[in-house]
Amino acid sequence: MEKQIYFDHAATTPLCKEALEKMLPYFTEVYGNANSQHAFGREAVKAVDDARDTIAKIIGAKPNEVYFTSGGTEADNWALRGILKANEKKGKHFIISPIEHAAMLSTAKDLQKEGYVCDFMKVDADGFVDLEHLKTIIRKDTVLVGCMLANNEVGTIEPIKEIAKIAHENGAYCFTDAVQALGVLDIDVKELGVDLMSMSSHKIYGPKGIGALYVKNGVKITNLVFGGHQERTKRGGTTNVPATVGFAEALRIANEEREQNFKYVSSLRDRFIKRVLAEVPFVKLNGPSDLTKRLPANADFSFRFIEGESILFSLDLAGIAVSSGSACSSGSLEPSHVLLSLGLPEGLAHGSIRFTFGKHNTMEEVDYAVEEIKKAVERLRKMSPLFKEVQGEVKNV
Amino acid sequence: MYNEKIMDAFSNPKNVGEIENADGCGTVGNEKCGDIMQITLKIENDIIVDAKFKTFGCAAAIATSSTATDMIKGMTIEQALKVTNKQVIEVLGGLPAQKIHCSVLAEEAIKKAIEDYLAKKNA
Numbered sequence: 294m295e296k297q298i299y300f301d302h303a304a305t306t307p308l309c310k311e312a313l314e315k316m317l318p319y320f321t322e323v324y325g326n327a328n329s330q331h332a333f334g335r336e337a338v339k340a341v342d343d344a345r346d347t348i349a350k351i352i353g354a355k356p357n358e359v360y361f362t363s364g365g366t367e368a369d370n371w372a373l374r375g376i377l378k379a380n381e382k383k384g385k386h387f388i389i390s391p392i393e394h395a396a397m398l399s400t401a402k403d404l405q406k407e408g409y410v411c412d413f414m415k416v417d418a419d420g421f422v423d424l425e426h427l428k429t430i431i432r433k434d435t436v437l438v439g440c441m442l443a444n445n446e447v448g449t450i451e452p453i454k455e456i457a458k459i460a461h462e463n464g465a466y467c468f469t470d471a472v473q474a475l476g477v478l479d480i481d482v483k484e485l486g487v488d489l490m491s492m493s494s495h496k497i498y499g500p501k502g503i504g505a506l507y508v509k510n511g512v513k514i515t516n517l518v519f520g521g522h523q524e525r526t527k528r529g530g531t532t533n534v535p536a537t538v539g540f541a542e543a544l545r546i547a548n549e550e551r552e553q554n555f556k557y558v559s560s561l562r563d564r565f566i567k568r569v570l571a572e573v574p575f576v577k578l579n580g581p582s583d584l585t586k587r588l589p590a591n592a593d594f595s596f597r598f599i600e601g602e603s604i605l606f607s608l609d610l611a612g613i614a615v616s617s618g619s620a621c622s623s624g625s626l627e628p629s630h631v632l633l634s635l636g637l638p639e640g641l642a643h644g645s646i647r648f649t650f651g652k653h654n655t656m657e658e659v660d661y662a663v664e665e666i667k668k669a670v671e672r673l674r675k676m677s678p679l680f681k682e683v684q685g686e687v688k689n690v
Numbered sequence: 691m692y693n694e695k696i697m698d699a700f701s702n703p704k705n706v707g708e709i710e711n712a713d714g715c716g717t718v719g720n721e722k723c724g725d726i727m728q729i730t731l732k733i734e735n736d737i738i739v740d741a742k743f744k745t746f747g748c749a750a751a752i753a754t755s756s757t758a759t760d761m762i763k764g765m766t767i768e769q770a771l772k773v774t775n776k777q778v779i780e781v782l783g784g785l786p787a788q789k790i791h792c793s794v795l796a797e798e799a800i801k802k803a804i805e806d807y808l809a810k811k812n813a
């Protein structure tokens with residue numbers, strides 16, 4: 294296998310060299326504990342403060358509204374649990390979308406066991422939240438409405454501004470998980486009107502193991518991680534100084550290159566989608582068909598009559614890295630909850646593959662992948678008992 | 691996740707297809723669960739002279755289908771009925787825990803195809 298092509302940027306991205314360079318001194322030279330009062334500590338805390346300032350400025354927040362976490366998952370856990378626990382006087386009810394990341398869904402499930410009440414907003418076949426439905430299920434005791442800014446699987450960009458408006462009109466907080474959207478869309482927390490927003494570094498060419506939660510000043514939230522006085526006593530644990538530095542640098546670059554990357558990555562994705570729909574029969578594009586309403590890097594297809602994991606490994610053997618929403622790939626018995634929420638039948642959900650492009654990918658790679666997909670799909674369909682060769686016209690579902 | 695034997699059986703599966711006018715046919719699993727396995731047999735004097743499969747499923751499902759059909763070729767139906775999923779796993783050099791059910795499907799498909807043959811024979 295000569296070629297190695299990475300089309301799984303929604304899973305993670307390579308660390309950019311600029312971020313790495315900037316991080317390196319903080320492993321061996323500036324190694325102080327950012328909580329120490331001596332010179333070593335002061336130098337470390339200076340780096341963390343600078344990182345916080347950079348991130349805050351880019352998302353339109355104040356530095357004291359940005360709290361570092363171990364990543365997007367912790368930020369999601371913290372936002373949901375912390376808000377509900379701190380605002381029990383108002384109620385125990387919260388609303389989220391059914392296509393949230395597992396970090397949200399699992400936390401919601403756990404909270405339900407503890408007596409909190411969760412309702413789900415409806416989503417349509419493209420994954421867009423039904424705002425009218427939200428208006429009918431929001432209650433006086435609703436504490437929080439949470440929805441991702443953009444979906445990780447099908448790339449749908451949600452109407453967060455409108456969701457926040459509805460939440461606030463009903464006296465509830467609005468949370469958004471911006472893990473997939475950060476550095477890709479132009480995000481301003483004030484403009485969006487959200488009270489909380491989770492972020493992750495490794496999706497934007499930053500290091501793994503670091504993320505942040507934006508908490509608007511004045512919002513009541515309890516701790517998730519208890520410990521020392523780090524993060525203004527809101528999140529215990531020794532600060533991962535090099536990671537905060539890398540995260541901020543990665544976001545700075547992502548923001549600087551945002552428009553050009555958006556344009557370039559969309560061009561790869563658009564050509565890819567166009568070719569797959571034209572050249573592979575019996576394939577369905579999952580998520581918005583209006584490509585301007587989905588993340589620029591995202592393409593998600595269901596290939597009928599075959600199963601996603603076998604497509605994933607066929608492409609892997611051809612040197613192409615992708616991910617699948619099939620049950621076999623997730624390690625669970627159920628296929629992707631996102632695709633099922635969009636109304637896909639199980640068979641199509643099992644046959645789904647997500648392609649997410651990045652700034653280092655090329656058009657040649659896209660074209661090579663299309664050829665390999667055609668081969669893999671044809672080979673697997675020949676093996677499938679569901680595929681009776683269809684004579685004549687080639688149809689897309 | 692998968693060893694080389696499994697990946698090889700997945701990339702170069704044997705016995706892919708459907709025997710026309712098969713003496714026995716067994717289909718197990720369903721689309722909802724993400725696995726469907728169909729095994730067709732050609733049987734002469736109670737000996738399996740040919741076996742083919744068609745599978746909708748993951749790499750492990752395809753690999754176990756290929757291996758299982760290969761194992762039963764040349765066996766008497768009595769011998770083939772005794773083939774267990776564990777034997778299929780052994781030939782493949784082990785399966786990840788969450789893929790054991792694929793080998794169970796293969797065992798079931800063989801049994802169902804032979805039962806179909808016996809039912810037709812005794813009809």
